[in-house]
Amino acid sequence: MFHSRGITGVRLDKLPAELQRRFQYDPQKAAEHRKKLEDADNDRVARNMREALDAAEKDRSTRNKQEKMDERAPLFTIKGAGTEKTEPFTVSSPWKIVWIGLRRADKRTERLSGRAVTIGIYTANGEVVGVTGNESGEGSSYQPKGGTYHLRITGEGLWQVSVIPITE
Numbered sequence: 001m002f003h004s005r006g007i008t009g010v011r012l013d014k015l016p017a018e019l020q021r022r023f024q025y026d027p028q029k030a031a032e033h034r035k036k037l038e039d040a041d042n043d044r045v046a047r048n049m050r051e052a053l054d055a056a057e058k059d060r061s062t063r064n065k066q067e068k069m070d071e072r073a074p075l076f077t078i079k080g081a082g083t084e085k086t087e088p089f090t091v092s093s094p095w096k097i098v099w100i101g102l103r104r105a106d107k108r109t110e111r112l113s114g115r116a117v118t119i120g121i122y123t124a125n126g127e128v129v130g131v132t133g134n135e136s137g138e139g140s141s142y143q144p145k146g147g148t149y150h151l152r153i154t155g156e157g158l159w160q161v162s163v164i165p166i167t168e
Contacts, residue, residue, distance in 0.1 A: 074098075089150070092165070095165045096166060101116060101159045115138075117134070121149060123148065151163075
């Protein structure tokens with residue numbers, strides 16, 4: 001139907017009987033079609049709800065697992081500035097390193113030093129296992145294998161590093 005503001009659709013069941021016959025409108029078929037559309041819409045809504053619930057449960061499960069990992073007591077925590085090497089330590093399961101770097105004021109130059117932290121990971125016999133850290137000064141790194149290690153920590157400012165065992 002055309003009108004002063006454009007075009008609009010009119011449901012066939014709202015038309016006069018003469019126009020309904022002209023367009024071969026069948027109320028029973030129309031009701032069946034509306035029922036099919038309604039059922040399809042209800043199915044889509046139910047499927048979306050199931051998917052949302054599944055995603056929420058997966059998210060909750062992942063969050064709980066992460067919280068359990070985060071709740072573990074650190075094997076040790078070390079604080080320092082500059083470069084330090086840890087004593088050897090042994091972990092029997094996967095573990096993670098958690099670090100934070102803080103800016104430090106240099107009294108001589110009156111400037112703040114950066115937050116960057118770099119952590120070298122070494123086996124007991126001195127082989128390099130990996131290096132982690134970042135410029136932003138905070139983060140964590142998952143280590144998949146237990147064993148005996150030591151760390152060499154270098155920071156531009158003050159830093160704190162924790163080693164946390166993970167048992168899954």
